[in-house]
Amino acid sequence: MKPEGTLLLKRHEVAELLTLEECISAVEQVFKLQGEGKTAAPGVLGIHAHDGGFHIKAGLLDLSRPYFVAKANANFPQNMQRFGLPLIQGIIVLCDGENGYPLAVMDSTEITILRTGAATAVAAKYLARPDSKVATICGCGNQGRVSLRALMKVRPLDRAYAFDNDGAQAEHFARELSSELGIEVTVAGDLAEAVRKSDICVTCTPSKRYFLNREYIPPGMFVAAVGADNEEKQELDPRLMQKNKIIVDLLEQCATIGDLHHALECGLITREDIHAELGEIVAGRKTGRESAEEIIVFDSTGMALQDVVATVAVYERALSNNSTARMNFFA
Amino acid sequence: MKPEGTLLLKRHEVAELLTLEECISAVEQVFKLQGEGKTAAPGVLGIHAHDGGFHIKAGLLDLSRPYFVAKANANFPQNMQRFGLPLIQGIIVLCDGENGYPLAVMDSTEITILRTGAATAVAAKYLARPDSKVATICGCGNQGRVSLRALMKVRPLDRAYAFDNDGAQAEHFARELSSELGIEVTVAGDLAEAVRKSDICVTCTPSKRYFLNREYIPPGMFVAAVGADNEEKQELDPRLMQKNKIIVDLLEQCATIGDLHHALECGLITREDIHAELGEIVAGRKTGRESAEEIIVFDSTGMALQDVVATVAVYERALSNNSTARMNFFA
Numbered sequence: 001m002k003p004e005g006t007l008l009l010k011r012h013e014v015a016e017l018l019t020l021e022e023c024i025s026a027v028e029q030v031f032k033l034q035g036e037g038k039t040a041a042p043g044v045l046g047i048h049a050h051d052g053g054f055h056i057k058a059g060l061l062d063l064s065r066p067y068f069v070a071k072a073n074a075n076f077p078q079n080m081q082r083f084g085l086p087l088i089q090g091i092i093v094l095c096d097g098e099n100g101y102p103l104a105v106m107d108s109t110e111i112t113i114l115r116t117g118a119a120t121a122v123a124a125k126y127l128a129r130p131d132s133k134v135a136t137i138c139g140c141g142n143q144g145r146v147s148l149r150a151l152m153k154v155r156p157l158d159r160a161y162a163f164d165n166d167g168a169q170a171e172h173f174a175r176e177l178s179s180e181l182g183i184e185v186t187v188a189g190d191l192a193e194a195v196r197k198s199d200i201c202v203t204c205t206p207s208k209r210y211f212l213n214r215e216y217i218p219p220g221m222f223v224a225a226v227g228a229d230n231e232e233k234q235e236l237d238p239r240l241m242q243k244n245k246i247i248v249d250l251l252e253q254c255a256t257i258g259d260l261h262h263a264l265e266c267g268l269i270t271r272e273d274i275h276a277e278l279g280e281i282v283a284g285r286k287t288g289r290e291s292a293e294e295i296i297v298f299d300s301t302g303m304a305l306q307d308v309v310a311t312v313a314v315y316e317r318a319l320s321n322n323s324t325a326r327m328n329f330f331a
Numbered sequence: 332m333k334p335e336g337t338l339l340l341k342r343h344e345v346a347e348l349l350t351l352e353e354c355i356s357a358v359e360q361v362f363k364l365q366g367e368g369k370t371a372a373p374g375v376l377g378i379h380a381h382d383g384g385f386h387i388k389a390g391l392l393d394l395s396r397p398y399f400v401a402k403a404n405a406n407f408p409q410n411m412q413r414f415g416l417p418l419i420q421g422i423i424v425l426c427d428g429e430n431g432y433p434l435a436v437m438d439s440t441e442i443t444i445l446r447t448g449a450a451t452a453v454a455a456k457y458l459a460r461p462d463s464k465v466a467t468i469c470g471c472g473n474q475g476r477v478s479l480r481a482l483m484k485v486r487p488l489d490r491a492y493a494f495d496n497d498g499a500q501a502e503h504f505a506r507e508l509s510s511e512l513g514i515e516v517t518v519a520g521d522l523a524e525a526v527r528k529s530d531i532c533v534t535c536t537p538s539k540r541y542f543l544n545r546e547y548i549p550p551g552m553f554v555a556a557v558g559a560d561n562e563e564k565q566e567l568d569p570r571l572m573q574k575n576k577i578i579v580d581l582l583e584q585c586a587t588i589g590d591l592h593h594a595l596e597c598g599l600i601t602r603e604d605i606h607a608e609l610g611e612i613v614a615g616r617k618t619g620r621e622s623a624e625e626i627i628v629f630d631s632t633g634m635a636l637q638d639v640v641a642t643v644a645v646y647e648r649a650l651s652n653n654s655t656a657r658m659n660f661f662a
Binding site: 006008009010011012040042043044045046047048049050051052054056058059060066068070072074075076079082083085086089090091093095097098099100101102105106107109325327328329330331 | 337339340341342343371373374375376377378379380381382383385387389390391397399401403405406407410413414416417420421422424426428429430431432433436437438440656658659660661662
């Protein structure tokens with residue numbers, strides 16, 4: 001059967017085709033496959049530009065059939081001020097893994113946000129206390145929003161604190177998410193105090209200097225470090241990695257570009273101190289949370305395979321949607 | 332200035348927008364920039380699939396402005412027999428190098444063929460005898476066609492031999508190119524004899540075992556090895572690399588996936604025996620041909636930067652073309 005052209009999907013179409021629930025379930029599935037050793041190594045490459053950079057993540061997965069996904073994301077921190085453009089922009093190409101045909105070309109923004117939030121939810125499902133009620137979200141952008149929404153799917157939260165250097169952003173976040181989620185979301189005036197009252201803390205800021213001190217963290221907390229995705233970014237006090245249970249999405253990647261790399265670099269811990277990759281826990285090969293008191297830190301740098309499953313979920317849903325634009329690039 | 336959407340270009344549009352002359356000149360320019368040390372290192376990554384594989388080549392170049400290009404090519408050798416699909420299919424994403432906006436998404440097939448043929452022409456311009464009259468083309472597919480067309484732009488050929496394991500392909504090639512180029516193109520019944528009568532020999536086959544023996548090669552010949560782009564492919568007798576002048580497009584890449592790697596692997600030569608990268612010769616930093624007798628071998632594996640310049644040439648030409656489709660992926 002010859003393909004009938006390449007599906008073209010805009011951001012709002014991707015958003016309509018992929019629910020957070022489905023994305024969490026797809027991402028959990030891929031962590032399980034990875035933990036079972038059933039996935040091939042994906043590829044990552046980065047190219048520096050003058051004011052930012054480009055990252056490519058690519059991977060192949062056998063799902064309902066073999067699929068290949070390559071995501072090219074641009075990351076330009078000054079984009080909004082300089083050009084009125086988003087910080088992150090990108091395009092995903094999805095190909096048939098059996099014959100290479102490009103099945104779809106789509107906006108990557110929505111998938112990047114959702115699959116990252118989904119990983120936080122999967123991690124919380126296995127690593128946060130089941131009775132977690134309160135979360136602090138550091139960084140009130142798109143990723144902060146999806147993090148809180150995603151946590152709500154896996155833990156019975158009734159309260160959240162919103163923290164951001166930009167107070168207006170935090171206010172806006174608190175108002176919007178309170179009303180959307182029906183829980184009490186308030187601005188965290190004092191981060192230390194908010195964190196001390198929380199069960200879960202997610203960091204998703206562009207910070208280059210840590211702001212989450214070890215002293216803030218109460219016993220039993222689950223911390224997800226989501227923001228750091230290059231060697232210059234840092235959110236967590238590296239001492240937070242000492243003596244606590246550290247879980248990573250991909251060990252090598254976290255050791256290079258995640259928050260983990262600062263703790264390794266200053267010699268506070270070694271790779272042997274890492275408890276597990278999240279996939280090993282989802283697959284049941286390593287233990288997750290073992291007590292209500294232990295502090296667990298998850299370092300999330302984003303796996304290419306998360307992009308693959310999320311993209312495939314969008315594509316398979318779009319197939320039934322006849323209104324979607326198609327193009328034959330090879331005509 | 333906000334971008335107005337992403338240009339979408341089909342294969343026939345790319346072909347109409349990029350002439351071989353322009354592509355040769357763009358590719359010569361990028362070899363010069365590279366030889367002058369003015370280009371940043373591009374990135375390459377490969378993902379194996381069951382019946383083939385995917386390759387991504389990405390790079391950033393400061394041309395009239397900074398541009399980033401990522402090319403994702405699928406290579407499935409049995410595609411035609413199994414699915415009626417081409418061996419190589421792919422998509423290129425071109426982004427603004429200053430803010431990451433995706434300026435264009437286009438078919439990669441035409442660009443891959445043309446930029447490869449263009450590299451052969453640039454190499455021939457610096458490395459083939461100026462009075463070269465006869466060429467043998469091994470492999471009568473698309474790459475063979477563009478190779479002969481490209482050589483015609485830089486050398487006064489009046490005769491060519493077409494060689495292919497598939498005799499019908501060779502016949503078809505000879506008929507088509509004779510009439511198109513107005514020179515005598517005949518099928519090479521005996522490869523050794525055809526090569527002996529030639530000044531230039533280009534190999535662009537999918538062969539996994541060498542067929543161009545050292546004994547066939549006459550003094551003064553320029554040989555371009557174009558087909559090998561993974562470690563399993565091989566076209567040249569590795570002994571051909573001994574004592575002759577070896578030029579590569581990218582040393583590390585040729586040492587890994589080019590025909591060169593077989594000669595290195597069996598210990599016939601070392602990296603020190605490589606005379607130059609083509610860019611160094613185009614930039615005037617190393618000598619090209621020094622006598623009418625020397626045999627020069629060019630190992631071409633394809634640089635990401637060739638894709639960048641060729642893509643940019645297509646894009647800048649397309650900007651003036653109002654009929655081109657645009658899409659706002661971020662809407």
